[in-house]
Amino acid sequence: MLAWKPEFEFGIPEIDRQHKQLVEIGGALSEMITDQTQTDYYDEIMAMLKQLENYTVTHFAYEEAAFDAKGFIGSSAHKFEHKLFVKKLEKYFSNLEKIDSDQKGVLVELLTFVSDWLVMHIIKTDREYVELLKA
Ligand SMILES: [Fe+2]
Structure with a gap:
């Protein structure tokens, strides 16, 4: 089960709030994996993908604007990671x-995708801008 952990917390309220949304999406995915009440989850999966897409558009734009405003030196490398996430997500829409x-x-794959992102990107890559944004 995916849950919010103290190491996800940056002390930057708006970014923490947005990161929590991703943990919630992950939680909904894992619930859907164990759910046995339906035989068809296609519409629900599409709704999750839409949510993830909206999330990337609003959250990545917010983060990028915030660190660019502070002249973050790691900007292009960070934006590249965001792009890879978007590309990976786009692949799902082209293989309905x-x-x-x-x-x-697909649900298990999506959950792994979101969990890996929390560990690899939020804990490591996002951490790099925290001090600068709080300064
Ligand atoms: Fe990021």
Whole structure:
């Protein structure tokens, strides 16, 4: 089960709030994986993908504007990681048949994708701008 951890917390309220949204998306994905009440989750998966897409658009733009305003030296490398996330997400939208035929498999994949992002990007890459943004 995906839950908010102290190491995700930066002490920057708006960014913490946005990062919590991603943890919530991860929580909803893991609930859907264990849920047995339906036989078809296609619409729910599409709704999750839409949520993730909206999240990347608003959150990445917010973060990038915030660190660029402070002249963050790691800006381009950081934006590149954001781009890779968006690209990976786009792939799902171009393979809707796979989503339909392997629903639980896709959910597990999406959950891994979100969990890895929390550990690899939020804990490591995002940490790099924290001091600068708080200064
Ligand atoms: Fe980021």
